[in-house]
Amino acid sequence: MQGRRNFLKLGAGAAIGSIAATLPATVQAKTRSEINWTETVDTLVVGSGFAGLSAALNAKRQGLGSVLVLEKMQVIGGNSAINGGWLAIPNNPTQLAQGVNDDSPEELVKDQIISGRGMQNEAALRQIANRALDAYALCIDTGVQFKKDFNIQVGGHNKARAIRTQHGTGGDITTKLYEAGVKEGVDYRLQHYIEDFIMDGQQIIGVKVRKNYRFPDLTTGSSIFIKANKAVILANGGFARNMALRAVVDPSLDPTLDCTNALGATGEVTLTAMAHGALPVHMNLIQTGHWGSPDEGGFGWSNALLSIGWHQGASISVLNGKRFMDERADRKTCSEAIMKNRNQDGTPAYPIVLFNYNNYANDHRVTRAIRDKMAWKLDSLDDVAAKFDIPVNELKSSITEYNTHVEAGQDPLFNRKMDTAEVLTGPFVVSRIWPKVHYCMGGLKTDLAARVVDGRSMEPIKNLYAIGEVTGGIHGEARLSSTSCLECLAMGIVVAETIKADLQGAV
Known part of the structure; x- marks a missing residue:
């Protein structure tokens, strides 16, 4: 900071990444008293995914006054939607x-x-x-x-x-939380990009916002100033789409990997918080989703299809026709095993997952995947081997071995739990797999009550809170499937309770 009451010029917050070249010039304010506030709210929420929508609705229900949600993109929901x-x-x-x-x-x-x-x-x-x-x-x-x-x-x-x-x-x-918020008086605004925080010492008092912003052009729109009387809640998600930042914090992460995140998951608000002293943790822990398909872009339907494949089917390497992992292990374990399947020149040798078609012929996960040509119905192992160039004898031997393990209820190769596994007889549903960058384990350090911690004092930054993927250090090296939605919704409840308690304690 340039002085206790000075308005920090943005730069350190967004300097990481190619977006820095297009940052609009910031307006300097010598003191906070010179800021011409465009409007004032009580509780300001940044981001409209699970975390932001839960926080906004619960803030309203906790009686935290006027609640405004700012979303930089053109639709509500972010990655959550x-x-x-x-x-x-x-x-x-x-x-x-x-x-x-x-x-x-x-x-x-x-x-x-x-x-x-x-x-x-x-x-x-x-x-x-x-x-x-x-x-x-x-x-x-x-x-x-x-x-x-x-x-x-x-x-x-x-x-x-x-x-x-x-x-x-x-x-x-996200739709239902948004609709409930509208009914209960939450104000939502799209295309509002946070340019900077406005601080009074170790307390956030408002934000500088680019209104009518059109992603990703930072020269669009115009700057306004919004004062937040009670709290600013950061729920802006992760940074998995910020390729420059990914390369800085984890150079080992394959830059060619596709990403499941919405295009707006670029983390500028997280970087801005760091520029104002917020302590980052685990920024180098970036998780891949092992259920990705190279035959569809973005998040896609593969994760749904493989909720069958991991349980009722088997994964096979196209290089040698053999199983190579415990299909029901966690994301990190499976992703690492999958990405070892490479051709001699280092390019991906996309493994396959197959399971019985007849048991799931009318399941929407199957009909949708086959319709969109990211999975195929194949009648025999000969057909599977021919389509994916797999050694046919090795494939047949592996499936025979797998079936004996299913019947025995034990997997001596990888110690997979076999209670849901089915003997594979064909015809088959077959899809290709390759991990995609999915979730940032790292972000801003908070205390248990969602208060953002200042790395210089190790004390909370007053009135600044963070929940959801923008926070770091919660899950560790790998997050389990189905726990992010839980975290976001639950912490939206917790943060509203925290703000109410903080306000009562300040009276």
């Missing part, structure tokens, strides 16, 4: 109806400790897990519908606790 709509809820009604009555928040935390590989924040994970039923209740209260009788065990979880939205997309949740 295009994700698979999975939600891990221990003791959810469908789980209990299925007879799974030995689950608990603590069981979920145990699974996350394993996947976190010692880098996770156990207390934060426990807090989120303990609010899982509150997050589920928020969904039900706002009208979210989940697939009837659908509750499955997904990778890295020891129990079937993952439910899914009616249409298999996060948009089923």
Whole structure:
């Protein structure tokens, strides 16, 4: 900072990445009293995904005054709207109806400790897990519908606790949270890009915003100043689409990998917070989704299709026709195993996943994948081998061996849990797989109550909060499937409670 009350000029916040070249000039204000505020709100939320929508609605319900949500893109929802709509809820009604009555928040935390590989924040994970039923209740209260009788065990979880939205997309949740917020008085604005924070010492008092911004052109629109009387909540997500930043924090990450994120996941707000002292953690831990398909762009349908393939089918290397991993392991384990499949010149040798067609012929996950030509119906192993140039004898031998393991209920090769595995007889649904960059484990350090920590003092930056993927250090090295939606929804509840408590404590 250039002085206790000076308005910091943006630069350090967005200097990482090619966007720096197009940054608009910032308006200098010698003191905060000279800022000509365009408007004033009580609670300002940055980002309109699960976290931002939950925080805004809960802020309104906690009586935190006027609530304004700013979204830089042209639509509500961000990454959340295009994700698979999975939600891990221990003791959810469908789980209990299925007879799974030995689950608990603590069981979920145990699974996350394993996947976190010692880098996770156990207390934060426990807090989120303990609010899982509150997050589920928020969904039900706002009208979210989940697939009837659908509750499955997904990778890295020891129990079937993952439910899914009616249409298999996060948009089923973001739409309902948005509609509820509109009814309850939340104000939402699109195409508002955060240019800078306005600080009074170690307290945020407002933001400088580029109104009518058209992504990705930072010369569009015009600057306004919005004062936030009570709180600024950062819910702007991750930075997986910021290629320059990815290259800086994790040079080992293959830059050719596709990404599941929306185009706006570029992390400028996170960098701006860091420029004002916010402490970053685990920025180099960037997770890939092992369910990606090279035959479709972005998030796609492959994750849904492979919720069958990982459980009822097998993964095969096209190089030698053999299985090469535990298909039900966590994302990091599977991604690393998949990416070892390479041709002699280093290019990807895309492995395949196959499962029986007849059992799922009318399942929308299958019909949709075959329709969109990111999966194929093949009648025999000879057909599979011919289409994907796999050594046919080795393929047949591997499937015969796999079938004996299914019948025995044990997998001596990779110790996969075989309770859902099916003997593979054909015809088959076959798809190709290759990981995609999916989730940023790192971001801003917060305390358990979602207050952003200043790295210079190790104390909270007053009135600044962060939830969801913009935060770091929670999941550790790997995040389990279906836990991000839970985290965002639950922390939207927590942050509203925190702000209310902070305001009461300040009186």
